[in-house]
Amino acid sequence: xxxxxxxxxxxxxxxxxxxxxxxxxxxxxxxxxxxxxxxxxxxxxxxxxxxxxxxxxxxxxxxxxxxxxxxxxxxxxxxxxxxxxxxxxxxxxxxxxxxxxxxxxxxxxxxxxxxxxxxxxxxxxxxxxxxxxxxxxxxxxxxxxxxxxxxxxxxxxxxxxxxxxxxxxxxxxxxxx
Ligand code: IMP
Ligand code: MG
Numbered sequence: 001x002x003x004x005x006x007x008x009x010x011x012x013x014x015x016x017x018x019x020x021x022x023x024x025x026x027x028x029x030x031x032x033x034x035x036x037x038x039x040x041x042x043x044x045x046x047x048x049x050x051x052x053x054x055x056x057x058x059x060x061x062x063x064x065x066x067x068x069x070x071x072x073x074x075x076x077x078x079x080x081x082x083x084x085x086x087x088x089x090x091x092x093x094x095x096x097x098x099x100x101x102x103x104x105x106x107x108x109x110x111x112x113x114x115x116x117x118x119x120x121x122x123x124x125x126x127x128x129x130x131x132x133x134x135x136x137x138x139x140x141x142x143x144x145x146x147x148x149x150x151x152x153x154x155x156x157x158x159x160x161x162x163x164x165x166x167x168x169x170x171x172x173x174x175x176x177x
Pocket of ligand 1: 048105107110154155162
């Protein structure tokens with residue numbers, strides 16, 4: 001299927017399953033080389049990155065750990081849009097080689113606010129792997145170490161990414177028409 005409807009919007013295929021998987025494999029190769037002899041800890045950010053994290057992890061040929069976390073932004077009872085806390089991070093990051101796994105970096109706000117909290121735990125290194133990057137939209141300073149695809153500033157769904165809760169199960173990545 002080359003177009004899909006999710007809620008009220010129509011989407012068309014932007015990245016096929018084969019193209020995504022080939023790129024994910026290449027990222028895994030690069031990471032496996034860069035981290036040869038190390039045992040990095042991948043921290044995948046839910047919900048969006050679950051599919052990318054799974055495929056990336058499968059393609060690694062080094063020893064590695066994986067955990068999933070959720071970010072929450074609260075100010076009193078109201079979301080402030082600023083990430084203040086993470087749920088599910090039980091590992092002590094001190095001295096660890098950490099790789100953050102994200103589905104997409106848009107404005108960069110989420111990671112910009114969250115990274116200092118991780119740095120506080122003094123990991124040995126901290127890198128970011130994101131499947132998608134809307135570089136035109138990124139206004140927060142952020143160094144991205146592994147980027148799958150640099151994409152235009154248009155809304156996308158599929159391969160883990162949602163539009164208002166739906167569309168995550170699509171094997172391809174679709175762009176809004
Ligand atoms: P940020 O603007 O870089 O902080 O991105 C915040 C979050 O917005 C990402 O982790 C995604 O969950 C979500 N997001 C941004 N752009 C898209 C998109 O095109 N489709 C689906 N989710 C998106
Ligand atoms: Mg996300």
